[in-house]
Amino acid sequence: MEISFLTNLTCSNCGKSFSTEEVQTFCVDCNSPLISNYDLNSARERLDRDDLTKRKKGMWRWHELLPVRESQNMVTLGEGDTATLHLPRVGNLLGLSNLFVKDESVNPTGSFKARGLSAAISKAKELGIKKVIIPTAGNAGGAMAAYAARAGMQSLIYMPKDTPIANIIESRIAGAEVILVDGLISDAAKLAGEKARADGWFDLSTFKEPYRMEGKKLMGYELAEFFNWTLPDVIIYPTGGGTGLVGMWKAFSELEQLGWLENTKRPRMVSVQAEGCAPVIKAFHSGASTCDFWPGAQTMASGLRVPKSFADRLILANIRESNGTAVAVSDTAILEAQKNLAAQEGIFAAPEGAATLSALKELIAQKWIQRDECVVVFNTGTGLKYLDQVE
Numbered sequence: 443m444e445i446s447f448l449t450n451l452t453c454s455n456c457g458k459s460f461s462t463e464e465v466q467t468f469c470v471d472c473n474s475p476l477i478s479n480y481d482l483n484s485a486r487e488r489l490d491r492d493d494l495t496k497r498k499k500g501m502w503r504w505h506e507l508l509p510v511r512e513s514q515n516m517v518t519l520g521e522g523d524t525a526t527l528h529l530p531r532v533g534n535l536l537g538l539s540n541l542f543v544k545d546e547s548v549n550p551t552g553s554f555k556a557r558g559l560s561a562a563i564s565k566a567k568e569l570g571i572k573k574v575i576i577p578t579a580g581n582a583g584g585a586m587a588a589y590a591a592r593a594g595m596q597s598l599i600y601m602p603k604d605t606p607i608a609n610i611i612e613s614r615i616a617g618a619e620v621i622l623v624d625g626l627i628s629d630a631a632k633l634a635g636e637k638a639r640a641d642g643w644f645d646l647s648t649f650k651e652p653y654r655m656e657g658k659k660l661m662g663y664e665l666a667e668f669f670n671w672t673l674p675d676v677i678i679y680p681t682g683g684g685t686g687l688v689g690m691w692k693a694f695s696e697l698e699q700l701g702w703l704e705n706t707k708r709p710r711m712v713s714v715q716a717e718g719c720a721p722v723i724k725a726f727h728s729g730a731s732t733c734d735f736w737p738g739a740q741t742m743a744s745g746l747r748v749p750k751s752f753a754d755r756l757i758l759a760n761i762r763e764s765n766g767t768a769v770a771v772s773d774t775a776i777l778e779a780q781k782n783l784a785a786q787e788g789i790f791a792a793p794e795g796a797a798t799l800s801a802l803k804e805l806i807a808q809k810w811i812q813r814d815e816c817v818v819v820f821n822t823g824t825g826l827k828y829l830d831q832v833e
């Protein structure tokens with residue numbers, strides 16, 4: 443039985459159409475990501491948002507809006523439906539009564555990378571792919587290894603040699619071959635790309651494969667559902683490759699076309715990066731439409747150590763369309779926010795997640811956020827994966 447309304451893919455730059463029945467990567471004409479399209483008119487007629495709410499919990503309850511066509515191809519470890527938690531104590535200190543965290547740390551493999559890799563590995567399985575490769579700052583590799591194991595695929599991972607040890611161990615124990623690279627994720631990407639071309643591995647690099655974004659977009663669906671089919675005023679998101687930011691912005695547009703929103707007012711999207719690697723922040727404030735490669739990237743928030751995203755154009759366009767902004771925070775501020783969130787609310791966040799609270803503080807000081815606004819910060823992973831970096 444056909445369980446998805448997926449129709450085709452289109453290039454995010456030139457609009458060229460691509461078939462979803464074949465293996466796709468990105469548009470080689472313009473070196474740009476491909477975007478999944480669904481027959482949202484039919485979905486609007488045939489789907490009732492409240493029926494989807496009643497289904498068994500997890501990401502795949504939205505399967506009509508995911509790319510997999512046959513249910514036997516879904517590769518799941520129970521990802522999605524993470525808690526959206528009110529933060530009364532941190533909010534009180536900041537003077538915000540409507541502050542929430544979307545806590546992605548409870549996903550399988552300890553980060554929201556599980557969502558994207560569940561979607562991508564499932565579609566890869568459907569298309570008959572047997573071996574997958576990825577360059578990673580850490581968590582994407584761990585997630586890929588786990589889902590590939592579950593799907594019976596072979597996996598190969600390239601990561602910087604100073605990636606948190608937890609990411610190396612979790613990948614190897616799931617059967618992946620891990621190659622440690624003396625360099626950054628951009629160096630790992632170059633090596634993985636060459637290996638993929640030479641030996642026929644399917645490359646799951648961020649945005650060079652179309653479907654990881656589809657898994658991550660569901661964070662936007664879950665937020666809409668949580669807020670009774672309205673959207674928060676502000677979303678603060680730690681940006682590496684930008685999958686979640688671009689994915690959620692797509693989700694809001696789909697939700698509008700599905701007619702599921704009570705109020706179509708969109709959130710202002712805030713991108714957060716670390717001062718030691720802030721290509722999006724620099725491009726945003728200089729008015730550029732793409733990012734320059736950030737040389738010598740350095741931050742303890744390894745997921746943010748991405749010198750240039752393949753989707754930089756989309757990230758910047760989405761932030762601007764939302765009337766959002768971009769903020770860089772220091773590693774010192776990240777560590778302080780991490781301690782505060784754990785001590786005041788009991789949430790041991792990944793440094794990337796803690797960064798969103800530092801940015802929030804900054805935006806309140808700038809009066810960019812008003813005290814009565816509804817704000818959602820993202821904790822994208824668990825602090826337990828970074829024990830070698832935290833005292």
Ligand SMILES: *Cc1c(COP(=O)(O)O)cnc(C)c1O
Pocket residue numbers: 553555581582648680681682683684685686687745746792794795822823
């Ligand atoms: C990968 C990662 C990010 C960045 O996510 P993108 O959607 O690629 O921008 C943030 N936090 C953590 C913990 C990550 O693993």
Ligand SMILES: [Zn+2]
Pocket residue numbers: 453454455456457458469470471472473474
């Ligand atoms: Zn194109």
